[in-house]
Amino acid sequence: MWFNVDLRSRTPIYEQIKRGIREAILRGKLNEGDTLPSIRDMASSIRVNPNTVARAYRELEMEGIVMAHQGVGYIVIKDKEGIKEFMLEDLKKDFREIVSKSRRAGFSLDEIVEVISKIWNEKK
Template identity: 40%
Template sequence: MNINFDASKPIYEQIIDQIKQMLVRGELNPGDKLPSQRDMAKKIEVNPNTIQRAYREMETLELVETQRGRGTFIKEDKNMVLEIKKEMARNATFRFLQEMTAIGFSTEEIINLVEKGLINFKVNKEN
């Protein structure tokens, strides 16, 4: 896991986001064991307390569960990945719309740009 940390967002939140992205991309699956907190801290070069906070928050979000003596595992929930994917899509859409309106595009202009973009994307993807 390589994270290019963004100074505008707490590191523990960025770690959680990265794990969610790995789940959505299929790099992690429900039931997979996460590295120990110490190993994760060494791997991504952050303070172990930051990893502890990320793991604790992921437990609160019911993304992971810790099994005493065995480690921390991605929760076995088939719907979780789909819900995370939908949440990420909503957030990306909101950020996109926020930026487009901030630079002065109307709703109709945004719709036209997206339609044209989808057509171009489909054509490029087929080639």
């Protein structure tokens, strides 16, 4: 599979699946018009309940990233740029919370940027 699911993470599995699919589109592993693995195949490969995968696929469909097509499955309908914009909006929400907590704790912008920079460089 092109992404990993961490069963011990605080992030729900269906959210991890959605993020994994979005990231696969951004990295070019999935392109507009590609078909996602069937719900059963995906569930089997990451060892989760098929209902969890179905929820992730349904939510991706509601977000306009994939489309269910009778007899074919779920097809990617959003390109890299569309996904990137969507993920940046999601990232802004996450950062908003972090920045708010940091401000209340008395950290400066420079200190926050330094932490982000260190984390960014760790993952290279």
